Amino acid sequence: MVLRDRIDETFNYDRGLQEALVQALLQAEAWVSRLDNIDLVVFLRTDLFELYDIQEKNKLVSRSLVLEWSEEDWLQVLIRRVFANELFDQLARRLRVADEEIEMRAALEVLFPAEIENQPVDRWLVDSLRNGNGDISPRLSVLLHLTRERSARPDAVVATVPLFTADAVQRAMTNLSDLSFSEVVNDFKVAPTVVLNCRAGKLTSFTLSEVEQLFDNTEGKIGDQVRLLERLGFLERVVEQRGTQTRSLFRVPRLYTHRWDYA
Known part of the structure; x- marks a missing residue:
């Protein structure tokens, strides 16, 4: 093997x-x-x-296996990435409870404000990175590590906590949102007019009938394009209850729409 x-x-x-x-x-x-x-x-x-x-x-590849990551696992990956920075080595040693493990709650308090956009920071991180399939890719923790590059004091001596301001983390998340959006548009090139309208803030939740005219039939059947957007995690299918009536619609996750005002 x-x-x-x-x-x-x-x-x-x-x-x-x-x-x-x-x-x-x-x-x-x-x-x-x-x-x-x-x-x-x-x-x-x-x-x-x-x-x-x-x-x-x-x-x-003849067979593939998708590994499930819990929210706790994902946060541990992010924390280890940040504290791998030599600048934070002394802090990391103090936060370790075992040879490899860093005490997560204490680490979050050292790294981030308690709340960002009126949410507990761990909840904000997870909710901002979950795609339309309800998944968070472990690789996103690597990319969010760009936070340290966005910090106002990346090379300074660590003297105050939290290490990163809410604004620095929001900018990093916006950058990650831009990259994730670009992946759908430039790599997969699925329903670009629909996707671009979503990024422009014109579409956040909608029924299929409301956006059918934005699809290009030369790119395949509309249903196939929608299913691919769902598979990529760009769209989340939800059912909305209005009295006795129900309707199926799509929602665009925050991963792809974070802070349009920065775009």
Whole structure:
């Protein structure tokens, strides 16, 4: 058994670098597959192939397994990423309760204000990053680590807490929202007119009949385009109850719409 493809997705939005990495993996797989004593090759983080070329993924992956991450797991990943910064090494040592684990609640108090946009910070982080399928990708913790680059004092001596202001974290989240939106528009190119209207703040929740005219039939059946947007997590399907009547509509998650006034 061989475990490979543990590429850090810090470079998730650098398509040139990502394509080069995938090509290198393909070459490595071709070499490994010729060895008589290797019967099974297991790739970790195979979502890399989905962003690059679905045909290349099909050449290599016969079965995939999606790992479920709890909110606590995700917050631990984010915390470890931030405290991996050498500047915070002394703080990290004081917050550790075991060799590898950092006490999460204490770490959150050190890193962030207690509330952002009138929500407890852990709830705000999770709700801002959940996609339309209800999932939070672990890679988003890596990208939100851009918070330290947005801080007003990235190279200063740590003297006060929380380390990051609410404004710095909001700017980082807005940047991540921009990147996530760009992924749908530029990489997958699904229903661009609909998606662009969503980003412009013109659409937040809507029924399919209200936006049908925005779809281009040359890009495929409207139903297929909608299902792909749902699969990507860009749209969340909800059922709204009005008295005795119900209607099905779509909602755009905050991950793709955070702070339009910054856009």
